[in-house]
Amino acid sequence: MAHARTAAIEEQPLQSYHTRRYYPARIGQTFETDTGLLQNWDTDEKSSQYTTLKVSVQTGDAETLPITNKIGMLRRSKKYADKFDRPGPCFTRLARDIFEIDGPLGRHVCIAFKTQGASLRKMQEIFPNAQLPKLLVISLVHRLFFSVNWLHATCSVVHTDISPMNVLSEMEDEDCLKDIEISESYNPSAPIVDANGHPVYRSTELPAELSGVPILTDFGQMLPAERCTGDIWCMPDLYRAPEVLLKLRFGFPADMWSIGVMVNPELMEGRKLFDPVDRINNQYVLPLILAQYIGYLGPPPLEMIQKSPLFVTYFDKQEDFATTIPPGDEKDEFLRFIRKLLTWDPEARATTNEIHPDKWLMRRHEDMW
Template identity: 30%
Template sequence: MLAARSLTRRSFLWSWSRPFRFPPICVPRRAVASASPRGPAPPIRKSSIGCSPRQFPTGGFEVIDPSLLVEEEKLPTYGRSKYYPMRIGDIVGGHYQVVAKLGYGSTSTVWLARDLNKERLYRALKVHICSAAYQHELSVYEHLKKPVRQEIDDEDSHPGRDHVRQLEDFFLLDGPHGRHAVFVMVPLGMSLATMQTRQRTGVFPPILVTQAISQALLGLALLHSADVVHTDLHADNLLIALTDESVLSTIEESEMAKPSPRKQVGDTTIHVSHYVLGGAGALTIGDLGQARIGRVHTGRAMPIPYRAPEVILDMPWGTPVDMWSAGLLVWTLLEPKRLFPASDTDSSPELRDAHQLAAMTATLGPPPKEFRDRSKKCAKYWDEQGSWQGPVPLPPTTRLADLVTTLEGEQKALFVDFLECCLAWLPEERLTADQTYFHSWLRGYDENGGEGS
């Protein structure tokens, strides 16, 4: 077990930007398009602003066949009336002119905007669907503005603040079907998940994984110091900060010279997003919509593949669930196959839970009696001696070390030890974020990509 060490800004901070530098790129996500060159003009809304808005082209873009599903339309929960019908060129919030689309999700779309009061300042606008319960996420961002105990004691900012997304501004936007909350933030680059899809092997080199998880742990350390449980830590919610912000003006100019493809459905324009990478800056934890404030919680939480056993079994839970996610996150970045898969063919949540718990048991061994005694649901899966009796067969017992395919020798042993520090049945036996940050596997690589001495 590692001795606890204090994370301060003056302590060792691990940077991944020196060994890995990516060229600035902005590549529109393309879709099959018809030959029509024209589309409706984006409206310019009158506002009191400091500099003149730009008039974006009303033609010259690829028009996508209306029969094709594009971007957010592909999401199973999509409803056109829920999304704000944003168009490139719109001015919202009084002084933000939208210049490009950056992404989308089940509860929002994200847009690049230029602040017309500060001509060269770009901001990301997260525009929630009108049915989104944005108040909770807003309360989490407001809560995180308060100094944590360490900052008060050290009179210095926590190093994790560089690795958790901050909210700069907030306003409400009236749409045709309701009111939309808009979060204003510093623009970030692509997610770690998107970056992973660009890897030839589908996984990252170990040196990049250790640097990435180190930065994620700094962000978790800040959240946990503020009694915030993220509950949704995975590669889609880890964004790469920009070190070359000129890519943002490049995106704007590309929309002027060669507008991105779009689709027209009634009065709604579906724009195609840009991938953005302007250098490999700090890895930043985003999307706090599922975060919880407080030390102890109950009820379901977490994405199914990353769900901690105490959540599955309806036990009280807290910050250790993020450490469980951190262990599985590292595995997905480094290994091609999921560690604890839930069956995709299960017709019921009960069978899905059983498959996950069976996979955990086959790899980690049965949970200790102290854990089993915390929930009556455990009797459905293990008998008094801890033997599996769940409704699905137990997979073949396989040691964690035998499942590792990308590391060998000492690094493999250290990696397995790291995983065991995160994937303990008993939540209190998992290392904290700041303890895990100093684990030998993470600190065992030097900046040049080799093993440390």
């Protein structure tokens, strides 16, 4: 069958793209693991379940690769999941298997996961103005705290990368996967083949399900609590906790900050709480984000200023957290909920145990506007 040759697709347009770094996987290919056989667009022959297979790229020093850290954190979390019976793993994307395969130019690490649905970012595209229904947000966030609490209290790790992109919705109906499998068997996808003969397939988009069950994923930036020192620059720009921004020692409260920023106004209002990017030069501006933090939270505590090696004060007009919830008891409860998560001082930020019984999260549905 002749392969299509068109414009670059998927990862090909990336500046860092080099054919030799990628494994030339093909649809229908079978991978042998220690626990069974995996086949593209087929089921795991041992467990008879659909499995998502991530094949890593080759780059740089293996000891410093994000994939190396991810594998370490996945193995660490799997050990605790097997040892203790907790609800957290039910809302966390753990590895079913980790193995290596031989590529044309070396070894590639592979990670097998249970197949899940679309991310919350993708789910937002279903709703007008990217605003998720309030009851759906409550369901997602309440369960997400089980995962985060387990990572913190049991695994003693900080995720550092919680965002709508890294929270998936649980796939409750696998019929769409079966449909794709049948379609591929009758009408196989034609890959784009590069000059070296490596195939690249277009992604097949899965439908976004309205599941209220979140699955926290992506362990590539996860850190053991003891390694969260002030010299580590981490967390996505829009979700970076103040203590990380100020190059102070951080810990579990950093994840709680990310969740607070994600809930309001992103999921609830469909907009970003902070915008630290210089649009002209397209770069992150530290003084700008400091000014925005001060505008929402007021000046940071004096002790944080004294400890930070980077802090320069930028004053701005103080504002309250914006929300479309009308004035009344529910709005007051909601603002108290957000203020527990979005604080300058990480020690004052609510933990997962403290936030679970929050009045707004536990509010009866019929009492909401």
